[in-house]
Amino acid sequence: xxxxxxxxxxxxxxxxxxxxxxxxxxxxxxxxxxxxxxxxxxxxxxxxxxxxxxxxxxxxxxxxxxxxxxxxxxxxxxxxxxxxxxxxxxxxxxxxxxxxxxxxxxxxxxxxxxxxxxx
Amino acid sequence: xxxxxxxxxxxxxxxxxxxxxxxxxxxxxxxxxxxxxxxxxxxxxxxxxxxxxxxxxxxxxxxxxxxxxxxxxxxxxxxxxxxxxxxxxxxxxxxxxxxxxxxxxxxxxxxx
Numbered sequence: 001x002x003x004x005x006x007x008x009x010x011x012x013x014x015x016x017x018x019x020x021x022x023x024x025x026x027x028x029x030x031x032x033x034x035x036x037x038x039x040x041x042x043x044x045x046x047x048x049x050x051x052x053x054x055x056x057x058x059x060x061x062x063x064x065x066x067x068x069x070x071x072x073x074x075x076x077x078x079x080x081x082x083x084x085x086x087x088x089x090x091x092x093x094x095x096x097x098x099x100x101x102x103x104x105x106x107x108x109x110x111x112x113x114x115x116x117x118x119x
Numbered sequence: 120x121x122x123x124x125x126x127x128x129x130x131x132x133x134x135x136x137x138x139x140x141x142x143x144x145x146x147x148x149x150x151x152x153x154x155x156x157x158x159x160x161x162x163x164x165x166x167x168x169x170x171x172x173x174x175x176x177x178x179x180x181x182x183x184x185x186x187x188x189x190x191x192x193x194x195x196x197x198x199x200x201x202x203x204x205x206x207x208x209x210x211x212x213x214x215x216x217x218x219x220x221x222x223x224x225x226x227x228x229x230x231x
Contacts, residue, residue: 002165043221095162106211110162110165113161
């Protein structure tokens with residue numbers, strides 16, 4: 001149980017295009033989903049927290065107009081990198097947090113990550 | 120001071136050794152403690168979850184929480200080359216909407 005999928009696993013795009021990454025909790029409902037960015041040999045950097053049905057909360061320094069997050073349902077969140085540039089190339093990982101009141105543990109389950117390369 | 124401190128390593132041990140990974144934290148409100156394993160180019164995988172203090176064992180893995188010292192540990196017995204990965208500790212305070220705080224990760228290399 002507690003599987004989170006992420007699609008696509010890898011994407012290469014041209015500079016200036018937009019890229020959408022999907023994150024789905026497959027066997028549980030997630031009131032909260034998180035989006036992280038990870039550079040090689042570095043730890044996770046939280047970009048934003050999204051709660052179902054409300055606007056995402058972005059961490060300091062993360063441009064909300066560049067990284068659009070939509071948490072449309074209890075099992076789906078999307079991250080759109082708009083007008084991507086080479087410096088946006090990174091490993092993007094989502095995670096999902098089961099709802100505490102439903103008896104779930106307070107933890108996060110991570111997706112497998114999406115490697116974005118912007119040419 | 121960071122909320123969570125973790126030695127980045129790398130930690131190199133021979134196969135079969137007992138590995139001890141540790142994190143310290145500063146926020147006494149943390150109640151939930153997790154250990155994740157991350158292989159290169161993959162998402163982190165939840166290994167152990169502990170609520171409040173005490174020990175928890177799962178196969179070759181044992182998680183310990185000492186809230187009085189604000190110190191958590193992950194022990195790996197009979198370490199295998201397949202255990203070579205980066206191990207991240209994470210913790211949160213109680214409540215639905217509190218943040219999770221991650222350590223920077225310890226890179227472990229188990230040599231055959």
